[in-house]
Amino acid sequence: MTVRLNALSIVAADMGRSLAFYRCLGLDIPASADTEPHVEVTLPGGMRLLWDTEDVVRSFQPDWVRRGSDGMSLAFEAGSPAEVDKVYAQLVEAGHHGELAPWDAFWGQRYAVVLDPDGNGVDLFAAL
Structure with missing residues (x-):
């Protein structure tokens, strides 16, 4: 198999608020990203951290609902x-x-x- 972990994705209810939180942790995310529906940041080592608004997820999965994240x-x-x-x-x-x-x-x-x-x-x- 040739699959490899390449990105982690977060679904954001409020993109600006979510990005502000991760900026406090030192991620270099431009302020202009706060109003974008999809944001990607490449981390040291090549791993990517992605954010999508709930509306973006519902655009391809209309029945999507937030399920929580206690497992990760x-x-x-x-x-x-x-x-x-x-x-x-x-x-x-x-x-x-x-x-x-x-x-x-x-x-x-x-x-x-x-x-x-x-x-x-x-x-x-x-x-x-």
Whole structure:
């Protein structure tokens, strides 16, 4: 088989709000993308992160409904344990839901979880 993971996709209820969240995590997304129905960003290493509005998804799947995302999350590595705390605090102060406050996990990481505007889990971590 020659399939390989190439992109991760997020369905956004509010594109501008979703992109603003991911900009806080350091992604270089132009402000002009806030009003686009589809956005793609190529990450270091070639992986792509994609966003589509709910309307775009319904244009090819009319019966689409949001099902939640408890089974998957995106994980962002911070430069230090203190940076995990700082980024978590910034996101929560910006009005995003802190799902799991920073803590020293038994597997050797400072670890926290914040939900993006569409309810997707976003892990923040750094080696202890």
